[in-house]
Amino acid sequence: MREPVRGTVIPSDLYGFAERLSLAERTVITELRRVLAEEVHPHLNAAWDEARFPEEIIAPLRGQQLMDPPALRAAGEPIRDIFLGFRNFELTRCDINVATYYNAAASLFRTICTLGGSPEQARELDAKIVTHELTGVFALTEPDHGSDVAGGLATEATQDPETGEWIINGAKRWIGGAGAADVVATFARDTADSQVKCFLVPTSAPGLSMTTIPRKASLRIMQNADISYHEVRVPESARLQRINSFADVAGCLRRMRSDVAWMATGAMAGAYEAALDYVARREQFGRPIAGFQLIQEKLALMLGNLTASLGMVVQLSEQQAAGTYRDENSALAKMYTSLRLRETVALAREVCGGNGITLDTDVARFHADAEAIYSYEGTHEINALIVGRAVTGVGAFT
Structure with missing residues (x-):
């Protein structure tokens, strides 16, 4: 794929936000881009068409050791929030499914274990998660409870007074990657105090089915x-x-939501670059359609959406790195970037014409999968209400 606009660190990064990455961080991102292009991308369209997960991509992704990159260890550098953001950006620039699969373990599951576990649990679990010795997924959403899960969560856990064991009954839905995981981080309401707790349930446990x-x-x-x-x-x-209440869960979600904003931004880059590549090659009326005024106007809108979103998520990551975590900040970023993603993928499909509904251009895949990003980690409406409550001081939740 051609390198549009500047491409010194991240293609299509018109304002050079990725120049904030260190040399070692750039090395990791550049190598990740190569592996995604050469070893992951070739498997995607056939797998998407057949609605199956391509097992061939697991080894290349794990081989990058993205949760603890050797290049950063060798340079003596910490793993910074800005690096994690561009890691998510690059994964999603390749494909939304790939980033969702990777982040189910590296973001959702890892975050709930490190923030929700005791210091001893966090140390033991994280060492296994980083090396993929332990794989897990995050199970909060239920068949009848998504946006209202804070108050409506129906899965229950009861502690046996004789054995101390917890007995869990209920159901979860939309749990990505659960079939390949070792454990499911299951959120359930304690029948004794009605508070939400979290349990690492083995997928092999008797009574669990999926x-x-x-x-x-x-x-x-x-x-x-x-x-x-x-x-x-x-x-x-x-x-x-x-994890002893939904407030504890919300504290984790606050951090996870910023990952999704980065993913929405990366998906914009992927759709924009795929469309740009197509219009440079496609000829109508005897010349490439990239030279048509209406096409260029749509490309400029797409790039504007991407650039504005990059600025937002970079600033959000820098705030969080400084210790500032606000619900409204991550909610605004998720709401805005996923809305701009919807517009960008529609424009990308539009400039590719009829060919934009085929998988061959990559645009159709981004166009369809953007709907998932728009909905998960808080719908547009829920995130808007979080922001609205913060700016007005009045909660409008029902």
């Missing part, structure tokens, strides 16, 4: 599961000790 959700029109590569729990027993040691 089925893959079929017939999806978005995120077709990612295998999302329905999970049911019937008298599933786990020991007290499986309970994450620092």
Whole structure:
């Protein structure tokens, strides 16, 4: 794919936001881009068409050691928020499914374990997560509770007074990657105090069953599961000790939401660059359509959406690196970038004409999968209400 505009660190980064990365961080991102292009991307369109997960991409992704990159260790550098952001950006620039799959473990599951576990749990679990010795997924959403899960979460956990074990009953839905995971970080309401707790439930536990959700029109590569729990027993040691209310869960979601904003921004880059590549090659009326005024206006809008979103997520990451975590900040970023993503992928499909609905241009894949990003980690409306409550001081939730 051609390098549009500048491409010194990140293609299409018109304002050079990625120049804030260190040399070692740039080395990791550049190598990741190569691996995604050469070893991951070739498998995507066939897998998307067949609604299956391509197992061939697992080894190349794990081989990058992105949770603890050797290049950063060798340089003696910490893993910074800005690096994690551009890691998500680059994964999603390749494909939304790929980034969603990777972040199910590296972001959602890892965050709940490191922030929700006791210091001892966090140390033990994180060492295994980083090396992929332990794989897990995050299970909050339920068949009847998504946006209202804070108050409506129905999965229950009851502690057996004789054994100390927890007995879990209920159901979860839309749990990405669950079929390939070792454990499911399951959120359940304690029947004793009605507070939300989190339990690491082995996928092999008696009483746990799951089925893959079929017939999806978005995120077709990612295998999302329905999970049911019937008298599933786990020991007290499986309970994450620092998750004792939904407020604790919300603290984790606040951090995860910024990852999704980065993903929305990366997906804009992927769709924009695919469209730009297409219009440079496609000829009508005897010349490339890239030279048509109406095409260039749409390209400029796409690049504007991408650039504005990059500025927002870079600033958000820098705030969080400084210790500032506000619900409204991450909610605004997720709301805005996913809305701009919707517009950008529509424009990308439009400039590719009829060919834009085929998988061959990559644009159709971004166009369909953007709907998943628009919905998960808080819908547009829920995030808007979080922002609205912060700026007005009045909650408008029902």
